[in-house]
Amino acid sequence: MSDTSRVTAGLVVIGDEILSGRTKDVNIGAVAEFCTDLGIDLTEVRVVADEMDDIVAAVNALRARYTYVFTTGGIGPTHDDITADAIARAFGVDLPINPEARAMLEARWQQTGTEVNEARLRMARIPEGASLIVNAVSAAPGFRIGNVHVMAGVPVIMRAMLEAIAPTLQGGRKVQSVTVKAAVGEGTIGSPLAALQEEFPDVKMGSYPQMGHGRVMTELVLRSHDEARLEQAAGRVRAMVAEAHRKAGVTPPDEAY
């Protein structure tokens, strides 16, 4: 694509518990919605284990390719939390105790009467040159280095960190979308839809079968940066779907849903 206003992102989800199926990820969906709202194209997600080489490889691959990279998971106080170590290695920088992060954590620990120990101080280790991602839920900060944003894996903390970084991100032109509902299957409208997609290359047309309505349903989602073209394409798709309904003798989708 030659669209110079396109802002892209990659996400690295870090954690054995996701790959074993023990924990079901919900961060991918949250980051995806967050990006869509800001006009950022989330282009690729990788889920990797708590393994140094795997994290370094994924982060380096994605940070070279996309405007922004987000990571979730692996920034807690235990030995299996190695994301900060991996990011420091990916950027070739040291990982010292950060005085600001330490002060933040110690202030919280004082409030709660929590002992300062070696494990807890792991959370104050921040790669040299990174800035902190402060959030209200957890005193343990994430951090940003280059275009990489390192966040917690716990969903409520991850979402607070997203809110914290939102003002620092540059959004792209926001994609507008129109959904057209059809009371016929994908196979019925596949050919005319493909013809319309060819006619409107600047409007991306997705087709999604809907299960569980007790009858055949398809949602067509049209997306474009150009509102006028989007409306034009949507009108043509609606007409195509109406014709398909007429031919099939089925109820129009507004009544059917």
Added chain:
Amino acid sequence: MSDTSRVTAGLVVIGDEILSGRTKDVNIGAVAEFCTDLGIDLTEVRVVADEMDDIVAAVNALRARYTYVFTTGGIGPTHDDITADAIARAFGVDLPINPEARAMLEARWQQTGTEVNEARLRMARIPEGASLIVNAVSAAPGFRIGNVHVMAGVPVIMRAMLEAIAPTLQGGRKVQSVTVKAAVGEGTIGSPLAALQEEFPDVKMGSYPQMGHGRVMTELVLRSHDEARLEQAAGRVRAMVAEAHRKAGVTPPDEAY
């Protein structure tokens, strides 16, 4: 790892709707549990858009690296369903109409009075040399070529396809796991846990903070192929956690949960 009995897998989730946040993926968790049950280590997941180059690159990277590759999504009848095209390109083979797949689809269409058309016949296009993954839910088959298993994105169909391929997969030695619950935070037990992890390198110890119990909770999950070592490590971890409870003066976790 020098464990020659290790069987690994990579998963490629294909679909713009996941990356836009419009659809929340549930297939990663289902494939992860499926692999764990069979003793297969799901090692990496990639989510990519409905873009030819992205799919080909992800599939080629993963099929060279892991015992098995699974893909979900993009095998329907519409123009944005390009997974079969991408797999054929990744393997450098043709993508003809497969007579067996066509017969299967036409039999279903005859039952339901569904017209045979160009869009629907897209679903019978199967890469040369692939074998079909037949399932009861959908008449449209997935397929297997080399170590790559191509499945539907609709979760109920995907799961039916997993069941269909299960008997054809070679599982590894099954990993056993033990969970130890602690009524203290990760920071309290981080250091002694790290020491135990060093003492038991063959038992992988994960630490997961638990939110939403109204108090601080941590779950420690120990995994190993060696049951005797696992039990030995679990005993040591339980003793360490009991000591942490005693020091902190908190209720043991069985009562606390």
